[in-house]
Amino acid sequence: MTQVLRSVVTGVGGYLPSEVVTNDDLAKVVETSDEWIQERTGIRQRHRASPDQAVSDLAVEAARQALERAGRTAADVDLIIVATTTGDLTFPATATIVQRKLGAPVGIAFDVQAVCSGFVYALSTADGFVARGRSKCALVIGAETMTRLMDWTDRGTCVLFGDGAGAVVLEPQAGQGTIDDRGLLGFALRADGTKQDLLYVDGGVSTNGQIGHLRMQGNQVFRHAVVNISEAVIAAAADAGVEVSSVDWFIPHQANSRILEGVARRLGIDEAKVISTVAEHANTSAASIPLAMAKGVEDGRIKPGQLLLLEAMGGGLTWGACVLRL
Template structure:
């Protein structure tokens, strides 16, 4: 029996021009290149210009994804932007991206699940596309995390950067098996009792300010390794696959130690794990599509490969997705 799957048909990403290396950061923050690399694996991050809002990054990533899919803005009928650093409280950054792309009247809204945002947004797009409610959806993860940094807190400000990644999602006919091209299964989770482990200490309804990012790093690390592994198992079960069948693992690029810890817990071969955190640090909802685009561009991930995504962020939220490219 044939079924309609939502498939990733194009991928694109964008990083701001300004690069801030660990050595440059050590001139203004009490840290060092050695300290950052040893604890995180990060070597540099990108920083948006003052006049370069999140929507600019998202729009450029979207243009590149559309070109990769052989589509134009005129084809787009839905835009979902996963971001925790929107241009404004409202309208949604997705609506601003729609205008900048020159896309026609369509569905456009934001998803806020912090670092898990891209996986959450992809699941929403899947619900529209697989049910015939969208024919060409843009799913974008875009963040300017440097806007949220307390530059006197060396435990957090060295971890984050700015960037955007996007995918085009379109319907594809399949046979209802794990051999189909398209999204095969999800597992999404949230535990609101852990909000104090990773949060921003501001907001329009509380302080009336943007606030700064605060994190209990050791506790987040511990929850990440255990929770992510469980969600991955759940996503694989929903997809009808096992972890050893996966060709490529594209995790949220938060910290090299977390990436390795999850890979080891799952028994994944190191060569199957895509890691780009060294080059752009933690870009929150943008990190997965950034890493995915990198691995497709350099020829590692190819059409037909079985790919596993995962992320964990403030909320705490976490989740995983299995799809065949």
């Protein structure tokens, strides 16, 4: 059998800022309550970056943990892709700032912007380098400071988001081209720009020169999320040559518990197979999937050799799914 090169996850890391904002804390600044938030979202708390923490600082902490768990150092890294909506600066790319702060050597570094779907998009992009022998050690990072995009008078959105970062190390390994191989096995990426008004930020460099605030039509996003994500998951599983029912762990974007449960139910995935961390850190956009992966690895649920199914949906609208064997 002809060997093929696979992009294998060899290390996973996560980082959450030290400041915890509970639902009761939010109830002091906006008309809401712990009961109202938990009933509709499943969220209990979120983390908020300190004023002197840039998103690159969060990314660096997650990257260092992922590298340590992979048995690598920054000196090994030749590719850095950061998925973020909340970069340090308009330019340069946050990935280049992470490269500098890590002390990584000259290599490839750039950002991917697909909002909450960014990590899945970034994984697929990195696969184009690693599985083709163009990278020997890649860092794929999802990092966000979403609290800085919030309108703190809008209780429908400000309660949903938090800050954090997650990272994985990808390295090339030979496989047999079968579903038993370790590594990234299948993808499905989607976008529909006609749905922009459902979830967006009302500011930008070339429109009004402002940062803006996040705006969302929650009910419409929920409806599209459950239907579209389910389609992408099925397509990614088909691309990998596996059945959805065969996955060991379903690791969805941590938007809110209702979407997680709705997608799992539509796909017939056992609730016991769902990794959910949204209660602890809310929606951290591109960081949420790797944060959930890191939690599952840390607590021993996710083990080497297991089949993982990742999915996300974000502004754009963008959405996608990935199947990988750890």
